């Protein structure tokens with residue numbers, strides 16, 4: 001992607017940047033001149049990611065569970081101390097497990113809502129209060145999921161991601177006059193480390209359910225994120241961009 005040095009020396013935070021989609025987002029930003037902080041819960045995973053990323057540019061990691069407000073504030077303090085500002089936040093950390101609604105335990109439901117809705121809000125609010133509102137400048141991209149027709153088989157995450165989709169619209173307006181843009185990217189089925197967590201029988205042959213007859217790549221998602229964070233998208237805010245090979249528009253996605 002040619003971005004004419006749009007991200008040169010920009011400070012970018014990618015949550016969940018230690019694997020899969022977040023790793024590709026971090027790599028693309030580094031390749032385009034940004035300085036990147038990646039986060040996650042698993043230190044070993046983050047260290048391995050840093051080893052692979054460091055040739056591409058200046059990258060560091062911080063352990064941060066997005067469900068823990070104290071850890072988020074520590075992360076903000078780290079960025080403030082190291083760089084004095086933050087330009088771009090990518091809320092990529094998240095995930096869930098497949099389960100019919102009738103089988104979900106209270107804890108199962110709550111952990112997925114916390115992971116994908118509450119965690120994204122805590123992170124966004126803290127970074128806005130610490131950096132963006134004061135700077136009168138900031139760019140936020142939320143990674144959600146293909147929730148266009150609901151998400152049967154993963155109703156917890158469908159509800160959480162719909163919450164983030166709507167939060168994206170609300171904050172785009174609340175913060176528009178403060179120079180802050182916020183958009184979302186909704187990936188369809190992406191060939192990534194995340195997909196490997198699903199039972200084989202659920203993902204076998206799944207590419208055939210995608211109109212373009214293939215799964216997306218982590219770079220496909222990263223390209224959409226960089227576009228939304230770039231000056232090419234300066235008049236776009238409160239929008240959700242689907243990166244799903246047309247899947248939301250056609251046929252059954254999952255057989256229950």
Ligand SMILES: CCCCCCCCC/C=C/C(=O)SCCNC(=O)CCNC(=O)[C@H](O)C(C)(C)COP(=O)(O)OP(=O)(O)OC[C@H]1O[C@@H](n2cnc3c(N)ncnc32)[C@H](O)[C@@H]1OP(=O)(O)O
Pocket residue numbers: 094095096097098099105106107108109111112115145152153154188189190193194195197198202203254
């Ligand atoms: C149909 C569509 C196909 C579709 C197949 C294709 C879909 C592709 C689309 C999407 C792909 C992706 O998003 S890929 C991204 C995948 N990556 C991730 O999911 C990473 C992050 N995920 C996680 O960390 C976990 O999944 C999550 C549960 C959210 C948080 O973990 P925690 O350690 O906090 O939680 P735990 O303590 O382990 O568990 C909390 C409760 O959740 C329950 N729980 C946890 N895993 C469970 C499981 N596999 N099955 C049932 N219940 C589970 C536990 O039993 C606990 O409830 P009790 O027992 O009652 O206490």
Ligand SMILES: NC(=O)C1=CN([C@@H]2O[C@H](COP(=O)(O)OP(=O)(O)OC[C@H]3O[C@@H](n4cnc5c(N)ncnc54)[C@H](OP(=O)(O)O)[C@@H]3O)[C@@H](O)[C@H]2O)C=CC1
Pocket residue numbers: 015016017018019020021022039040041042043045046064065066067092093094095096115119143144145146186187188189190191192193194195
């Ligand atoms: N792959 C796909 O087809 C799709 C993926 N998505 C979403 O895209 C995002 C990236 O997924 P993908 O790369 O595929 O999967 P991964 O499982 O590889 O990535 C998820 C990342 O999020 C981090 N993470 C998860 N929960 C937390 C938490 N509570 N606090 C901090 N970090 C957390 C993980 O790091 P750690 O383990 O170190 O905490 C991990 O690096 C996720 O939100 C996912 O749900 C959406 C639609 C489709």
